[in-house]
Structure formats: C-alpha cells, structure tokens
Amino acid sequence: MGIFLVVAGLSHFIFPKGLDRIVPEFLPGDARLWTYLSGVAELSIGAGLLAPLRLKLGKNSVRLLSGYAALLLFIAVYPANIKMAIDWSSRPMPEPLIAYARLPLQFGLFYWAWSIIKTLRR
Numbered sequence: 001m002g003i004f005l006v007v008a009g010l011s012h013f014i015f016p017k018g019l020d021r022i023v024p025e026f027l028p029g030d031a032r033l034w035t036y037l038s039g040v041a042e043l044s045i046g047a048g049l050l051a052p053l054r055l056k057l058g059k060n061s062v063r064l065l066s067g068y069a070a071l072l073l074f075i076a077v078y079p080a081n082i083k084m085a086i087d088w089s090s091r092p093m094p095e096p097l098i099a100y101a102r103l104p105l106q107f108g109l110f111y112w113a114w115s116i117i118k119t120l121r122r
Contacts, residue, residue, distance in 0.1 A: 001046075001049055001070060001112055001113070001116060002046045002047070002048075002049030002050035002066075003046065003050070004046070005042045005043070005045050005046030005049065005070065006042070006043055006046035006047065006050070007046075008042045008046075009039045009040070009041070009042030009043035009044075009046055010039070010043070011039075012035050012036060012038060012039025012042065013036070013039055016032060016035045016036070016039075019035045019038075020032050020035050021084075021087070022080045022081075022083050022084040022087070023035060023080060023083075024079045024080060024083050038073075038077060041069075041073055042073065044069075045066050045069045045070050045073060046066075047066075048062045048063065048065065048066030048069065049063055049066045049067065049070065049116070051063055051066070061120060063116075063120055064117065064120040064121065067113055067116040067117040067120055068113075068117060070109075070113040070116070071110060071113035071114060071117065074106060074109045074110055074113060075110070078106055081099075081102045081103055081106055082103070084099045084102065085099040085100050085102065085103055087099075
C-alpha cells in the first residue's frame with residue numbers, strides 16, 4: 001500500500017488537471033489546491049507505511065499511524081469518486097463503467113487499510 005500511495009501521490013503533481021475535475025464543488029478554494037493537498041497526503045502516508053517498523057511517534061509505530069491515516073484518507077476522498085461517477089455517467093462507454101467500478105473498489109481500499117491496522121496492532 002505504501003508504494004501504491006506514493007505512486008498515486010506523484011500522479012497528483014504529474015497529471016493534476018484530470019484530478020482537479022473530480023474535486024467536489026463544496027470544498028472551498030481552488031480545486032488544484034485540493035489536488036495538491038491530497039497528493040501530499042498520499043505521499044506522506046505512503047512514506048509512513050514504508051518506514052521501518054522500529055520507527056515510532058510517541059508510543060505508536062509510524063506504520064500504524066500511517067495505516068489509520070490511509071483509512072481516513074480513503075474515506076475523505078470517497079466524495080470525489082462519487083462526483084466522478086456522476087460526471088462520467090453521460091460519457092461514452094466504457095468510461096461510465098470505469099467511474100462506477102471505482103465506487104466499490106474504494107471499499108477494498110478501506111479493507112486493505114483496516115487489515116494493515118489490525119496486523120500492526122498485534
């Protein structure tokens with residue numbers, strides 16, 4: 001998951017335009033700001049998940065804290081996936097299928113993060 005998040009985070013800086021389009025309108029300010037902030041969050045969390053197990057912040061491992069942060073991030077960006085599904089619903093196939101497929105796949109990311117948390121808590 002650490003590598004996955006680092007690659008996803010980098011994409012926010014390499015290809016920001018497409019991600020700007022799925023930022024929900026209810027968020028204040030410029031969409032690009034949210035694209036970059038989520039990219040920084042993904043890079044930071046990904047790096048934390050790749051940190052050595054012995055690295056601690058207080059009593060907790062950085063990996064465990066990053067697992068919780070990943071779960072929260074995946075929940076926080078879910079509205080962008082909903083917006084994408086709505087916006088892409090009138091596009092030619094297979095684009096609507098891709099957008100709608102992202103919605104249940106996000107639950108797989110929730111589960112992946114939760115399984116990392118459970119494993120690291122042991």
